[in-house]
Amino acid sequence: KAGVTQTPRYLIKTRGQQVTLSCSPISGHRSVSWYQQTPGQGLQFLFEYFSETQRNKGNFPGRFSGRQFSNSRSEMNVSTLELGDSALYLCASSLNFGTSGSPNTGELFFGEGSRLTVL
Amino acid sequence: AQSVTQLDSHVSVSEGTPVLLRCNYSSSYSPSLFWYVQHPNKGLQLLLKYTSAATLVKGINGFEAEFKKSETSFHLTKPSAHMSDAAEYFCVVSSPLDGNTPLVFGKGTRLSVIA
Numbered sequence: 263k264a265g266v267t268q269t270p271r272y273l274i275k276t277r278g279q280q281v282t283l284s285c286s287p288i289s290g291h292r293s294v295s296w297y298q299q300t301p302g303q304g305l306q307f308l309f310e311y312f313s314e315t316q317r318n319k320g321n322f323p324g325r326f327s328g329r330q331f332s333n334s335r336s337e338m339n340v341s342t343l344e345l346g347d348s349a350l351y352l353c354a355s356s357l358n359f360g361t362s363g364s365p366n367t368g369e370l371f372f373g374e375g376s377r378l379t380v381l
Numbered sequence: 382a383q384s385v386t387q388l389d390s391h392v393s394v395s396e397g398t399p400v401l402l403r404c405n406y407s408s409s410y411s412p413s414l415f416w417y418v419q420h421p422n423k424g425l426q427l428l429l430k431y432t433s434a435a436t437l438v439k440g441i442n443g444f445e446a447e448f449k450k451s452e453t454s455f456h457l458t459k460p461s462a463h464m465s466d467a468a469e470y471f472c473v474v475s476s477p478l479d480g481n482t483p484l485v486f487g488k489g490t491r492l493s494v495i496a
Contacts, residue, residue: 266424295483305471305486318483352424369415370484372424 264289266373268353274379280341283376287334287355293317294336295370296328299350308351311336343380350375383408385474387487395495400444400459402490404472407453414455415473415484416446425471431455442466467494 267286275281287294296308307320311330328338334355340347354370388403406412413432417425429440436448442465446457455472472487 297486304488307483307486310483320483354425369427369430370425372417372426374422374424 266353266355266371268351268373268376270376271374272377272379274381275343276381277343277345279343280339281343281378282337282339283351283353283378285336285338285353285355285373287336287353288371291355291357291371292334293356294330294334295354295356296336296338297352297354298322299352299375300348305352308338340378345380348378348380350377383410383412383474383476383485385472385485385487387470387472387490389490390488391491391493393493393495394462396464397461400457400462400466400492402457402470402472402492404455404457404487405453406455406472406474408474408476410476413475414446414448415475416440416444416455416457417471417473417486419469419471419489421468428457428470462492462494464494464496467492 266288269284285294293312295310298306298308308322309316309328310318314330325341330336352372352375354372356370384407386405394400411433415430416428418428419425428444429438429446431438431448439445444457444459446455448455469489469491471489473484475484
């Protein structure tokens with residue numbers, strides 16, 4: 263069974279540009295979450311999608327957005343990039359939405375991440 | 382509201398000696414707790430989880446953790462460290478009864494294993 267696939271793995275952008283990251287979840291998984299990981303702030307939750315609907319959103323500015331397609335693949339977009347957006351962006355998939363009512367409660371399957379460098 | 386505190390940012394052990402990574406949590410509801418591991422340039426992998434069944438939870442690669450409600454702790458242990466255990470470890474809390482709030486990750490503990 264293929265794991266979570268994130269593309270691109272590495273990318274370099276300059277301030278003011280925008281970027282789109284892609285995530286393909288494990289087959290059959292309907293929930294996709296995105297996290298930003300930096301040395302200073304650790305892992306921070308960006309948003310979660312289930313059945314093409316955003317169900318939860320973290321405390322990030324509106325420059326960060328995402329969407330989910332009918333095949334559960336997800337994209338996140340960051341516009342007007344800032345130096346502080348340099349980070350590893352991790353995508354995780356799970357069978358069901360959120361953390362309640364599922365035997366797989368809280369079990370996330372992570373991709374290897376997209377490392378974004380903003381110059 | 383829920384939070385998690387990993388008490389050590391870095392732990393260093395010799396190969397073959399025990400590992401102890403400490404985690405305290407705070408949760409308004411009965412929590413679910415998890416440990417994830419991240420090897421360099423990789424995503425996170427679930428080590429083990431506690432979801433209100435047995436308080437001593439066994440995970441992969443010989444790791445285990447004990448849920449202690451009175452101490453609000455969920456420390457991760459392993460009897461004998463291997464070089465391959467060197468990685469970043471994250472303690473995670475969720476509250477299944479607190480709506481569908483996202484998981485809360487600790488800041489991580491970097492484990493170094495010395496030959």
